Amino acid sequence: MSTIEQTKQGIPTGTWAADTVHSSVAFEVPYAVATFGGEVTDFEATLEDGTLSGAARIESIHVKEENLQAHLLSPEFFDAEKHPVVSFTASDIERDGDNVTVDGEITIKGITQPATLTGTITGPAVDHFGKTRVGFKLSTTVDRTKFDMNWNMPLPNGEPALSNEVTLKADLTLVAQEA
Amino acid sequence: MRVLAISGSLRDDSNNTALLRALREEAPEGVEVDIWQGLKVIPPYDHDDDVVPGPEAVEAFRELVRESDAVFFATPEYNSSVPGALKNALDWASRPLATNSFRNKPVAVISSSAGAFGGVWAAAELRKVLGAMGARVTEAELSVGHAHEKFGDDGRLADDDVREGLRAALDTVVTAALDRAAAA
Numbered sequence: 001m002s003t004i005e006q007t008k009q010g011i012p013t014g015t016w017a018a019d020t021v022h023s024s025v026a027f028e029v030p031y032a033v034a035t036f037g038g039e040v041t042d043f044e045a046t047l048e049d050g051t052l053s054g055a056a057r058i059e060s061i062h063v064k065e066e067n068l069q070a071h072l073l074s075p076e077f078f079d080a081e082k083h084p085v086v087s088f089t090a091s092d093i094e095r096d097g098d099n100v101t102v103d104g105e106i107t108i109k110g111i112t113q114p115a116t117l118t119g120t121i122t123g124p125a126v127d128h129f130g131k132t133r134v135g136f137k138l139s140t141t142v143d144r145t146k147f148d149m150n151w152n153m154p155l156p157n158g159e160p161a162l163s164n165e166v167t168l169k170a171d172l173t174l175v176a177q178e179a
Numbered sequence: 180m181r182v183l184a185i186s187g188s189l190r191d192d193s194n195n196t197a198l199l200r201a202l203r204e205e206a207p208e209g210v211e212v213d214i215w216q217g218l219k220v221i222p223p224y225d226h227d228d229d230v231v232p233g234p235e236a237v238e239a240f241r242e243l244v245r246e247s248d249a250v251f252f253a254t255p256e257y258n259s260s261v262p263g264a265l266k267n268a269l270d271w272a273s274r275p276l277a278t279n280s281f282r283n284k285p286v287a288v289i290s291s292s293a294g295a296f297g298g299v300w301a302a303a304e305l306r307k308v309l310g311a312m313g314a315r316v317t318e319a320e321l322s323v324g325h326a327h328e329k330f331g332d333d334g335r336l337a338d339d340d341v342r343e344g345l346r347a348a349l350d351t352v353v354t355a356a357l358d359r360a361a362a363a
Contacts, residue, residue: 070277074313081283082362151310 011050011093012124012134016174018045018054019133023172025056029144030163032155038063038072040086047134047174052102054170055087076151083109088170095121102138106168108147115140117170124176132176139169180356182206182349183247184214187254187265187301192334194291194326195253201336202251202345210353212251215243224270237271244272244280248356250314251287251349256301261308273312281312285355287319287348291329297322317355319348 026039042060046053058078063069073080090104100121105112122135144150144166152160184203186196196214203212220236222228232238244250255262273279288305290298299322310316321344323329331337336345 067276070282070313071311073277074310075283075315076310076313081359 011095011121012047012176013049015049015177016047016134017177018043019173019175020044024170025054026169026171028167028169030165032161036063036068038069045170045172045174050093051089051091052093052104052136053087053089054172055085057084058086059084071151077149079109088115090117098122100136100138102136106140106142108142109149111147113142113146115142115168117168134174134176136170136172136174138172139167141165141167180210180248180353181246182210182212182249182251182352182356183243184212184251184253185218185265185268186214186216187218187252187262187305189219189264193255194293194323194330195255197330197334197336198253198289198291198323198326198341198345199251201342202253202349205342205346205349207349207353210349212349213247215240217243218264218268221264221268221271224267229271229274233271233274240268241272241280244284247284248360249285249287249352250281251352252289252305252309254288254290254298254301254305256290256292256296256298259300260304261301265305266308269308269312276313279312281309281314283313283315283359285315285317285352285359287317287352289319289321289323289345289348291323291326293325293327295324297324297326315355315359317351319351321345321348 024039025043028035028037038061040056040061043056058080061072072078086108088104088106090102092103094101098120100119102117104115106115117138117140119138124132124134126132143164145164152162155161184199186193186199188195199214206212222234228234272281286309288302290302292298302322306316323341329336329338329341336342
């Protein structure tokens with residue numbers, strides 16, 4: 001038996017905040033012949049009267065190689081000293097069954113660009129503690145050079161080592177806040 | 180404000196060091212340009228020696244960078260790239276990467292050579308190295324070709340265009356340092 005009870009369809013109204021333990025914000029970028037990934041662990045997200053907003057402290061970026069982590073925080077990539085927060089906001093959210101499309105804006109390195117996130121929505125539903133939750137599993141692909149992240153190195157075959165196309169992923173569990 | 184000036188050349192009659200002396204003359208009020216000449220005493224980088232604390236000369240260099248608001252490089256070009264002694268000092272200074280003394284430090288790179296191209300490839304390589312170290316590489320740009328022809332018999336810079344280029348490069352890196360200080 002499921003411990004979560006489905007309550008209704010549609011984009012929920014009211015105020016919802018991310019349960020960050022059960023949420024994640026991550027990225028993937030093709031690198032040489034593989035895909036390199038990482039996540040940002042210090043973030044918050046809310047859904048308030050139909051507007052989905054999120055912000056992450058880029059100092060909390062985590063990748064498996066410490067020198068790369070330091071490089072990502074440097075002026076060549078996120079420039080965390082100057083631009084410590086990346087953010088997202090969207091008020092145009094459309095649901096079609098379990099699928100969802102979110103049109104909004106992403107701000108990275110102080111530069112704001114439009115972005116369309118697609119994915120799935122689950123709930124709202126009541127969990128076994130009586131909290132009402134809604135889940136969003138979203139992703140989008142951005143061109144990092146539009147956010148002034150132009151670093152690259154040529155591989156021996158002349159191809160660039162790092163792709164400009166970066167996939168951003170947010171797996172959010174939002175909990176209804178009591179009025 | 181303190182700007183640490185580093186020449187990539189060790190020789191006494193270096194054109195790049197002479198450019199830094201001219202830079203010092205152009206420093207506006209409130210900006211002190213200190214020319215560092217310790218490159219020759221930095222030992223070759225050896226991972227086995229890369230412990231805490233590091234070699235005395237290395238620790239002194241790291242501290243000098245840490246205490247400076249900006250760093251200004253003037254480099255010659257050896258075999259299309261950065262002189263080994265300068266690269267060696269930066270390899271030491273870059274360790275450990277996440278907390279090294281150049282991290283977020285505004286830097287300017289200029290170059291000069293006896294040839295026509297003025298060391299542009301060395302300057303580009305040096306900017307690449309500094310960027311990888313996490314420095315805040317400014318857009319300051321000046322490559323002085325036929326550098327030996329730019330100085331008078333007294334050894335002082337005698338070219339107004341180059342002098343103006345030095346002023347512009349210094350202004351760029353000082354502005355970046357002021358912006359950084361204001362945001363802190």
